[in-house]
Amino acid sequence: MLNFRRHSFKHGVHPPENKDETNSLPIRQFQFAPSIILPLSQHLGKPSKPLVREGQEVVRGQLIAEADGYMSVPLHAPVSGKIRRVSNVPTISGKMAQGIYLEPFPSSTQEVLEGEPISWESATAEEILQGIQNAGIVGLGGAAFPTHVKLKIPDGKHCDELIINGIECEPYLTTDHRVMLEQPDDIFLGIKYLLKATGAKRCIIGIEANKQDAADFLKGFVKKGDPITVEVVPVKYPQGAEKMLITSLLGKEVPSGGLPIDVNAVVVNVATTAEIGRLLPHGRGIQERVITITGPGVKKKGNYLIPIGTPLRFVLEELGVHEPVSEVYMGGPMMGVAVSNLDISVVKGTSGILVFTEDQVRRPQKVYPCIKCGACVDACPLSLNPSKLGILAKFEEYDQMAEEFNLMDCFECGSCSFVCPSHIPLVQYFRLSKSIVRKRKAA
């Protein structure tokens, strides 16, 4: 079959990158907060089941909540301390959800409890997948999808290509960049686990051209005979979306409604890969992750290794956010979520915290009618017609949107809303429309 290498996907947008302020700052360890808040649902799928009682003392790395079935991952204590309460905790959605309050011991050595090590050489694919689930690993790029589920190759399919996603196309974020520069051994060890788990023959590390230093650095670690290549792709949002990256690197399109495995590929985020390489040899679970904290409202910008469950308010206070804060996002500015409450905590899927003050907040802009300029049509990476979809959404023609205009393919990258000169909340319409269509189908 012909396999044209296009090295990029069609359309897309170029938001200002704003990565310069943090991309040269090394990852620094963040201190322990006086109180840790751990929602039991830090991943897509079923929340984990708590294994601890109030007043119980736990050691750093100890399993405190187990996976509830296959579509779930366990939770480990990020610090040694005492369980204060097992009750409802605030979450980013604004709803309260079941969780655990943990109070760290102030003078503990914070040594990490180790479990049963898994060696990439001797373990089977199944054992590696089980190990990944036991470590509580989810997609650290932001989606927080349980990694072991993603890596499980369905019966009748096979994986040829393992793609390591080091794109980080969201503006401001530099966590993957720093991980690639500082944790190459973990990444390459993680790749060994992943190649074995998926049965892939080749591995491509995809990196956006604005991180050429990371690409050159990682190339130096590829040994002769390794089935690993490092490829640089053009800077364009949303290059880091699975489908777009597959098209850029392999020249193939994932079928509508399908998964990467339908074109014999699996895509894993580079920080997730590093985590697998770091945790599995020791049988540990995730306790912390790298987060870029930046934005005009932050004095001590940087990339920090922060324990899971650290309250947002504590993070911001420690980093010298003293001016009145107006808008805080978790994740990047294109797909991240605005925070309604600073008492929520850092979770496994938090890749960035962006802080904006009063004068930098994007004000609600006047909405004009669609003038059919076509900017959204030329921005949509899936070649959908957001202009038409937006008009249909206004008239509540949800079924027509799904059946005739491929609404359900939209993965909500927000490129259409980004370019719209009429300031029509296109992607916001589509989120709503998609959930309505899903509900109608379920009914």
Place this chain on the structure above:
Amino acid sequence: MFKKTLYISTSPHLTKNTSVEVIMRNVVYALLPTSFFSVYVFGWNAALVLITAVGSCVITEHVLCRISKKESTVGDWSAIITGLLLGLTLPPIFPLWMTFLGGVIGIGMGKFLFGGLGYNVFNPALVGRAVLQAAFPVAITTWYSGFMADRFSGLHSSILTLPFMEPAVDGSSGATPLSAFKFDGVLTETSDLALGLVSGSTGETSAVLILLGGLYLVIRNFMNWRIPVAILVTVFVFSGLLYLADPSEYPSPLFMLFSGGLMLGAVFMATDMVASPITSFGVIVYGVLIGALVVVIRIWGGLPEGVMYAILLANAVSPHIDRLIRYRVYGTKAKSA
């Protein structure tokens, strides 16, 4: 700290720094050189026609918004574009009351009846002009030569015709290059056409300035360059083939390109975003259609000029072009419509 309320918005939290108002305002800027040049060529007469047309469109838009109890949409600058374009397509000594009527019809029938900005099927300025052409066939073909000695000292009598009166036909009217060709078989020098040293509608004269305005919009990414290019290439190739077949019967392709309202129409009217297709391939089909219609009407039709009808017809077809020509959605097979 943190006493202030947190703003909540849904992603994306970044937007491109642009708006409909910015686009429309820049189109007006791009039309200014052409407008000022026409005042220079035709004097105060042209200035009055342009001012009346713009004023009429703006007032109509404002009043209609008020009547329908909506917020006035005058601030989006689109009515000003309609006014300027209407004024630029009229003869420089067109009676002011007719000009005003054209603006009322263009905005009222061409735009407001369809639902306002974004919903119009046709270019509103051309709707206004089409009605004027049907209602006042003599006045709208009464041309006036440029560079008259008295153009800045007085006004032509025709322009001040009382409402509901037809102007007296004036002997000083110069034939346009297209009508001269059509009815008398006389060809005008292409260089005169390009620089605008001929008689014609207020804004039909200087192709160079129109192209500069278009170039500005293309560079600022406020215009789809494919539309004018498709139109002009089609006109050039189509009329070029005819010219090669029989140079004595058919005009040269350069004459076709630079005469009449083709430049203004191709650059500023066919590119109305609302009334043109949305995909890159769709606009090329649309442009080719306009170009072909222009040549057909000019050469075989009863009228000397066909740009207006060509664009209006293509406007009507544009939604169907969008229905038939779509991008193939990622991960799907090409769909037959």
